[in-house]
Amino acid sequence: MSWARIMAPLSGGSGDAAAVAAAVMLAEPFQAEMVGVYTPADVADVMPWMGEGFLGGVQTAALESLKEAAEVGEKAARAALDTATYAKRRFLTLQTPVWAGLSAESRLSDVVVFTSEPARGRGPLAEAFQQMMADEQRPVLIARQGLKVGGTVAVAWDGGKEASRAARLALPLLEKAKKAVILAAPKASSRSFDAERLRSYYAARGVKAAIDILPDSGDAAPLLLYAAKKAGADILVAGAFGHPRLQEFIFGGTTRSLLNSDEPSLFLSH
DSSP states (O other): OOOOEEEEEEOSSTTHHHHHHHHHHHHGGGTOEEEEEEOOOOHHHHGGGGOTTTTSHHHHHHHHHHHHHHHHHHHHHHHHHHTOOOTTEEEEEOOSSHHHHHHHHHHTOSEEEEEHHHHTTOSTTHHHHHIIIIISOOOEEEEOTTOOSSSEEEEEEOSSHHHHHHHHHTHHHHHHOSEEEEEEOGGGOSSOOOHHHHHHHHHTTTOOOEEEEOOOOSOHHHHHHHHHHHTTOSEEEEEOOBOOOOSSOOBOHHHHHHHHSOOSEEEEEO
16 A cells, blocks of 8 residues: 655644654655645635625725735745655645635545644644544644654554554555554453454555553553553554534544643544
8 A cells, every 4th residue: 555645734834844844754655745735714714704894994904914914824834845855745725715625635635744733722723633633534644753654653453443444544654664563452442352353454464563452441542652652653543533523623532632642643543
């Protein structure tokens, strides 16, 4: 398996350079296209709040301010992309309706890359992260310090639908990895599952994986994070358990704890 298109939403903010670097790092081993997608605030989201007289002086000034901010942000996002020397990079600016455009681009991308801040519900790309994970159910890489492709990949496994989807979609990462380890915490799960099944699935695809059975019960997140650190994992693959979107970004339980951790980088699928 391989990846052909890696996408990184950009905001024109300080986190863009790190997102670009991570996306390039993910794209290079596969010679995949890396697309930086500038995701500005959408005028269409603001106009309904302006009422019938939205063409008045105050409203017109507000729209002009949004337009100017978008132009400044686009310039900064382009500059962030240009910090990369990777030849197969491309820049794209979304137009209104921004969220529809972001969805369309993500559906034709193999992985969407974010840094930690949006994944924690912070900054201008927080809603974009929620959209990719919960609405579009795209595989997402959350890049953190120490990200490495070709090192050690740990896979959190409980036999469930989300974990199975993440384990399958991460196969290109595992094929590049020097070491793969399956982390299973049966006492922390209500499911009955066998980690050997996943190891056999990987073996049939040329990936040799070790198994680490975590003996403790309780909250699975700290067990997985401890085991991933012990294994020297550069990336932890896990299924994301999400709740329906209400008025804010919501992920609960194990997923929330993983998102709030500082390491390792995460490959998540919902």
